[in-house]
Amino acid sequence: PLGARSSGGRGGAGGVPGGRGCCTATSAPPGTPLSPSGHGEKAPGAPGEGTFGRCYQVTEVTSGRLYAAKVIPRARLAAAGTGDRVERELELQRRLRHRHIVRLHGHFTDRGHLCLLLELCSRGSLAGVLRARGRLTEPEVRFYLRQLLSGLRYLHGLGLVHRDLKLSNFLLTERMRVKIADLGLARRAAPPGRRWGALCGTPSHLAPEVLERRGHAGPADIWALGCALYTALTGHAPFEARHRQELYRRIRSARYPLPPQLSPGARALIALMLHPDPAARPSPAGLLSHPFLTQGFTPRTLPPCACHSVPIFVGQEPLCRILRGLWGCGCVPTPPQST
Template sequence: MVSYAPSSADRQSNSRSTGVNGSAKSDRTPGTPRRERKEKAVQDPGLKDYRLGECLGKGAFGSVYKAFNWGTGEAVAVKQIKLGDLPKSELRMIEAEIDLLKNLNHDNIVKYLGFVKSSDCLNIILEYCENGSLHSICKSYGKFPENLVGVYMGQILLGLQYLHDQGVIHRDIKGANILTTKDGKVKLADFGVSTSTLAGADKEAQSCGTPYWMAPEIIQLSGATPASDIWSLGCTVIELLEGKPPYHKLAPMPALFAIVNDDHPPLPEGVSPAARDFLIQCFQKDPNLRVSARKLLKHAWIVGSRRTDAPVAKPPTNFNEAVEAGEAVE
């Protein structure tokens, strides 16, 4: 049976699943200007060492800003939540997110740097990822090539292996929650609906996540497991290769029925046999048969995906060499 009741986090999935960059969605009407990009940050007196700048994204209860540390010269992201109208249930979720983040330390997970609470705001200070989310990059530049998707998934699997070893289930893996640095490293972000397997059965928010990336056991209210993240990872691979997640042409409720009833989501045409097999491993309907992040790191598609960094030519040391190099090109 499909039983899906959107949680408060899910109802705001386009605003709360922002990470710490420009992947956040506003509630603007299509065709209207992106006013949040022009908004001036309100400087919280509690943020003594930080100067807030560009608004990177706006959610239901606050915004994410790029900020500058006057003491260190470091650029960070500040997730500023206004406390005035914040429901207690949302505050508990945010506090749980902070408790989770401060105990995580991995290269492929956005780093938590601290928080500052004042009478009006709660400011969560996070690592700044310059290139934004994979979702925003895909939207701006188009579909990703298969090899690069494989490179990214290898890094995300390392992050997931670490999370799962810590007893943490992310529960909202998708392109909007994977951030990129200027040197091409990817990091998992937005732990607002994450949970710990160490805390017992996942009953309170078992329908959390975003519908098109949601594993069938979540929809059927069987509870989240680390295998649920693997299903969502497979959906993210399709999102990056196709530019859209599986079942994107369907409204959320019909999509949820299709996820439960189909053998697996439609696979992209033209992908390599290795990538196809990787997706089939992610989309085992029985979560007990789904391959772990640790095993997927050894999959042929991941092992065979490598960055294609072009060698940098040695720059000419003087004017004459520069002229000769120019003549050689001609």
């Protein structure tokens, strides 16, 4: 489906070594189909289906490097707004270099498709983790949130607003680092005296000022990230309703239940991020100094098993990593192999 040819034009294979004819679609292991988010959640029997096209795992022939390929039919690019969104994603993401933002390595075209070559995040999305787990522990949330705020601080520092922050756009690498993905709705913040009044993003994560067409600036990203934080800790969104208008009414009221299992620090952080006044919401840098992130236990790493089960920690290390080390030095008998 990729055509395996670089456009050779503007952008071309953009930084992907090998140039023309450098990539082939693989199957799982060679050829693992990807999820709609485009990074590693397996869709049985078919490539991942996204909003604009399909996603594949591809291999660069000359080096063996793996990428995520978002393949978009040209016919869809002609649809109203779709071409502009993809062009915006290309223009913005090709310039971004941050360890917690999914990197665009290049793009190429054939007669019928545009292909974006993206950094492969093989562990899937935090939305997938939540589906498997139900909810996350506070140490895990601190681990992920610090990284996401670092990436968001970088974007806001460049004058960019993401406009669609949610768990399905937070992707995990092989080493369990989280990265912000999908800049299709991102744009530069409005200059002083102007505001972008478009209603875009995920309905349940829209800030009150966005619903009131007062502009989508940095504080609206903080609100959306607060919704994602709440969802990760509780297993459900702070604002839910069967009908869109009722959902928007609840968002405007800024009232949501706080489950008793949340710590005081988590409650305080959520209250700041979901403050109805955008001016009262802290910046990413301000949030990084919040007591929830500075005073609670945060692991240095997370094991891959955290994608489907609750990790157990001893000190700063996951228990499974400690046991592997003990098994390796002979201090603990190696567990029997299953037959």
